[in-house]
Amino acid sequence: MLIKSIRASDAKPSEITPKSVYMDRRRFLQTAAAGAALASFANGPAGAAKIDGIKKWPGSLTSEKLTPLDSIASYNNFYEFGTDKSDPVRNARFFMPRPWTVAIGGEVAKPATVDLDALLKPHTPEERIYRMRCVEAWSMVIPWVGIPLADVLKRFEPTSKAKFVAFETLNDPKRMPGQAVPSLQWPYVEGLRIDEAMHPLTLLAVGIYDEDMPNQNGAPLRLVVPWKYGFKGIKSIVKISLVEKQPPTSWNIAAPNEYGFFSNVNPKVDHQRWSQAKERRSGEFLRRDTLMFNGYGDEVASMYTGLDLKANY
Amino acid sequence: MTTDQRIRFLVKPAVFVLCLGPLAWIIGRALTIGLGANPIEYSNRYLGDWALRFILIALAVTPGREILGWSWLARLRRMLGLFAFAYVVLHVLSYVGLDQFFDWWAIGGEILKRQYITVGMIAVTLLIPLAITSTNGMVRRMGGRAWQRLHRLAYVIGMLGCLHFYMMVKSDTREPIIYASILACLLGYRLIAAGRRRLARNRRNTPQPA
Numbered sequence: 001m002l003i004k005s006i007r008a009s010d011a012k013p014s015e016i017t018p019k020s021v022y023m024d025r026r027r028f029l030q031t032a033a034a035g036a037a038l039a040s041f042a043n044g045p046a047g048a049a050k051i052d053g054i055k056k057w058p059g060s061l062t063s064e065k066l067t068p069l070d071s072i073a074s075y076n077n078f079y080e081f082g083t084d085k086s087d088p089v090r091n092a093r094f095f096m097p098r099p100w101t102v103a104i105g106g107e108v109a110k111p112a113t114v115d116l117d118a119l120l121k122p123h124t125p126e127e128r129i130y131r132m133r134c135v136e137a138w139s140m141v142i143p144w145v146g147i148p149l150a151d152v153l154k155r156f157e158p159t160s161k162a163k164f165v166a167f168e169t170l171n172d173p174k175r176m177p178g179q180a181v182p183s184l185q186w187p188y189v190e191g192l193r194i195d196e197a198m199h200p201l202t203l204l205a206v207g208i209y210d211e212d213m214p215n216q217n218g219a220p221l222r223l224v225v226p227w228k229y230g231f232k233g234i235k236s237i238v239k240i241s242l243v244e245k246q247p248p249t250s251w252n253i254a255a256p257n258e259y260g261f262f263s264n265v266n267p268k269v270d271h272q273r274w275s276q277a278k279e280r281r282s283g284e285f286l287r288r289d290t291l292m293f294n295g296y297g298d299e300v301a302s303m304y305t306g307l308d309l310k311a312n313y
Numbered sequence: 314m315t316t317d318q319r320i321r322f323l324v325k326p327a328v329f330v331l332c333l334g335p336l337a338w339i340i341g342r343a344l345t346i347g348l349g350a351n352p353i354e355y356s357n358r359y360l361g362d363w364a365l366r367f368i369l370i371a372l373a374v375t376p377g378r379e380i381l382g383w384s385w386l387a388r389l390r391r392m393l394g395l396f397a398f399a400y401v402v403l404h405v406l407s408y409v410g411l412d413q414f415f416d417w418w419a420i421g422g423e424i425l426k427r428q429y430i431t432v433g434m435i436a437v438t439l440l441i442p443l444a445i446t447s448t449n450g451m452v453r454r455m456g457g458r459a460w461q462r463l464h465r466l467a468y469v470i471g472m473l474g475c476l477h478f479y480m481m482v483k484s485d486t487r488e489p490i491i492y493a494s495i496l497a498c499l500l501g502y503r504l505i506a507a508g509r510r511r512l513a514r515n516r517r518n519t520p521q522p523a
């Protein structure tokens with residue numbers, strides 16, 4: 001697009017363009033501005049609220065360019081609000097992420113169903129900039145706001161039988177219109193091994209860019225596991241259960257040969273239908289190489305020593 | 314104006330401009346508000362959608378003509394077929410030039426390894442002879458019957474297009490199934506019509522008891 005900055009010495013458009021054409025252009029620009037205002041309304045009727053008291057996490061990725069909020073909040077895989085990437089921003093517009101309760105139970109000493117704000121209260125939100133690698137071979141760099149999952153889970157005192165953590169998304173077709181269609185089995189469920197859940201990189205995210213989580217990105221509470229494909233990051237969580245056996249996971253149920261339980265980012269293990277060796281970073285033209293464990297190998301590889309990553313995709 | 318002139322000077326140019334509409338729309342969008350967070354995927358998919366739609370539109374000409382009784386529709390068939398070809402070519406160019414950025418090694422690998430791309434590639438290969446034989450000269454040279462037989466490949470291409478789409482989606486198969494159903498109706502109509510004609514012919518040819 002050609003955008004020219006206007007200097008005072010430049011001819012004004014009115015001097016070189018017949019007045020009627022010039023007026024038409026103004027009307028066009030006004031219409032365009034109204035359109036833009038309408039588009040920003042799409043992020044939610046209430047407007048996003050700033051999150052207070054955010055602490056900067058020292059491990060944040062600073063060497064790669066942040067993906068603009070616009071892109072993060074308009075290109076979403078969130079089948080609860082439609083299967084097209086442009087559906088969630090439209091269909092989640094009026095979703096109300098409050099009041100919200102989360103049930104935490106299973107193999108814990110103190111199971112409870114808690115109001116989300118009470119759940120978050122004892123913790124300081126951190127800004128963590130992570131890479132996000134979708135299984136569809138595109139990626140973004142996102143400044144999440146959240147708290148380590150481990151800090152939350154510890155408060156409920158997992159027992160020695162807690163070997164896995166199972167997560168569940170809200171199941172309410174009236175609020176999530178995409179659930180009227182069996183595009184996946186509802187509710188969406190995900191799971192982690194306990195050591196993955198307790199890993200310091202694993203985040204319960206409540207916001208992006210210092211503001212409340214946009215509805216279309218999984219408001220009010222979602223999981224972020226940066227070394228795994230994006231779909232492991234379950235959205236709009238209502239239930240967290242510590243369990244003894246490996247829990248079922250939605251995409252694995254839908255296509256077991258394409259999506260495994262682990263789903264660690266791995267450039268050497270292709271998806272059935274496309275290569276995972278490279279990815280397209282949002283905003284870039286050429287594909288870049290995908291990194292083992294999405295670049296978090298130093299932190300997480302030790303959890304998988306001795307595990308055949310090809311068989312356990 | 315005679316009917317012939319009306320078709321030649323009004324209908325055909327109007328349909329031509331309409332067929333350019335989807336292309337103009339995506340170019341316009343790319344130059345103004347942009348194609349979103351993943352513009353290359355957007356253009357691939359958009360052009361793929363229109364490629365398949367134009368294949369179905371071209372295949373709908375004969376049933377449309379017979380059902381509606383608009384014989385002049387037949388005169389749009391070649392143009393619609395060639396637009397289908399053009400959108401397929403643009404879809405493939407978008408894949409080769411934007412998505413893979415002319416990485417021929419990677420493209421070759423994908424054609425062999427990814428079944429939905431193999432299927433797409435077979436469809437494009439089959440389309441090429443149809444495009445080449447679309448001129449009046451070629452119809453004459455081949456003879457009507459041979460030409461018709463060759464151009465029945467359009468149905469196979471349509472089926473491969475739907476299959477390609479079906480194999481590509483992750484879990485929501487509604488859209489490819491809708492396209493496949495439309496194709497099934499078009500093909501069903503043709504088969505029934507052909508069956509009826511054959512029956513009528515046989516009846517005429519069998520000697521009736523005196």
Ligand code: HEM
Nearest residue numbers: 354357358361362364365401405408433434436437474478
């Ligand atoms: C007659 C031939 C073809 C037709 C009708 C066709 C049509 C389509 C359609 C309808 C889609 C799905 C679009 C959507 O999701 O909305 C698609 C996707 C796709 N097609 Fe084709 N296609 C053809 C040939 C090819 C060929 C030859 C290639 C590659 C060499 C190709 C590469 C792709 C790719 C990579 C996608 C997936 C895009 C993505 O996931 O972002 N297609 N095609």
